[in-house]
Amino acid sequence: MDDSEATVRKLRRQQAALAGFGSFALRQSDLLKVLTEAAEVCAHCMDVPFSKVCRYRPDENDLLVEAGYGWKNGVIGNVVSRADASSPQGRAFSTGRPSICRDLRADGEFVLPGFYAEHGVISTVDVIIKGNGEPFGVLEIDNDHQSDYDQHDIDFLTGFANVIAEAVATSARTDLLRSTLAVMTTAVDEKDRLLDQKNVLAEELQHRVRNNLQLIYGMLYKQLYDTQDVDGRRGLKAIARRVSTLAQVYDHLLGSEMTRTTDFGAYVTSLCVSLGEIQATTGGSIALTCESETILIDLDAVTALGLIVTELAANSFDHAYPGGRGTIAVAVHEVPGDPETGILTVRDDGPGFTVDPEGRRHGLGLVRRLVEQLGGSVTVDFTPGTLWTIRFPIRSAAA
Structure with missing residues (x-):
């Protein structure tokens, strides 16, 4: 040789x-x-x-x-x-x-x-x-x-x-996520403990959980700016967006009497304003509108539906408008003649895209699981644009 x-x-x-x-x-x-x-x-x-x-x-x-x-x-x-x-x-x-x-x-x-x-x-x-x-x-x-x-x-x-x-960078991101989950677990444990102390719910629970979520949000975004890997940034951004949605629930509750139900219509209106401000930093011309009516539902249902709105709106921002222009419309109302069922719709007027609503891509797997958790149903229509329709029970959510 x-x-x-x-x-x-x-x-x-x-x-x-x-x-x-x-x-x-x-x-x-x-x-x-x-x-x-x-x-x-x-x-x-x-x-x-x-x-x-x-x-x-x-x-x-x-x-x-x-x-x-x-x-x-x-x-x-x-x-x-x-x-x-x-x-x-x-x-x-x-x-x-x-x-x-x-x-x-x-x-x-x-x-x-x-x-x-x-x-x-x-x-x-x-x-x-x-x-x-x-x-x-x-x-x-x-x-x-x-x-x-x-x-x-x-x-x-x-x-x-x-x-x-x-591998070192991936390990650092994994350690951050583990510490974040530990903080979130602590926050959830703290919430459960405070729920047993009725005299401090309104004054302490909302503030402390909200502050913990904001801390997590800050940790994630600091790591997001330090991360150069595209897939790593996408994953961190998705987690940060969901944590921000949870923090928004507690921002909405602050100053009000602590109950097990809240007005989802008012909450989703506030959430859409925040989402529109966040996505506006991308430099595009995509508008996010919201039309909602008063619907009182359980706090857990508010959280799940808020995450659904966040995932679907973000999905449209990221994928529906290659040209960077369009309108995303969110609407919440009761089914006419059926006060026990609510409808949440998220519509965009983009060119449309083919996606399996049962799949896991673009956060849609999370949407499906949240709808199942609510005992609701989801349908999607791709012509024209994309229209997501989520039906959810109001009575069972507030029970």
Whole structure:
């Protein structure tokens, strides 16, 4: 086998390993497992006995071995160096460029921990692991033989480092969502506790739950501005929109006597004003109108119907008007001659789009589940534009 054929085979093996690792990283929620797998795969593909992933610690300005492959006990979890040019990995981190050291024995400017000599490390290659803002750290391979590395090796390791960076960003978003859910759970538990204390419902329940929801909303939008990933931003924006809808319920209740029912017509009018203001920031010319009459229903039904309005209106804003112009009309009224049934309609005059109302895309799966929760029904008509009609029971909702 000549050198060119060996190089091609090596590149194919590295490309397959990178693709396989990318698939693994997307499925794995445990960041440490992702980092450990990255270290092992890199070591195998580069034919070296050791590799490690080092995490930058800004308060200490150093690099900590977060995960690795081939090392004796005691290496992983310890600091490897300062985050400066006094070490190969520190040089890569501080300059942002790959660092290749073919023979550590001949380079006296580096300050290295004792485990390098203990493991007989001679050659190293370091590439930076990017992050939102400052880098996450570095990916390093270590060889106990003197080796020469080329641009193909750097490209391979850089590709791995980029996948690791995305896994780190995904882990951060997951941690945020978990903390958000924990705050929401605390808010719900607090609400349930306060419901048993009738003397503090009106003064405390509404304010504290509303404030918790606004806190969650702020956390989500801060992360939204820090997130560059398109799918991540779409998911965070959808959650934030739903949390804002829940907060709107409590804004509507503030100042009124706490009861188990409220005027859904007045609430949806206020909600549409807020939704129109939020969507107006997109710079388009899409109007949102609301026509409603007084319908007293249970607070849980108000929340569910408010989320339905939010999802359908947002769906029309996002998908119904490629040209950025049109009108979305929301209406709430009782069925004529049937005071026990209400009708909510959301109509847009866009060109229309084909979608399965039973599916999960564009938040429509949530709409279907909420309608089922209410004991209602939903129909959709796509000609012309799109018209959603939700029928819901008034008596059972207020019972």
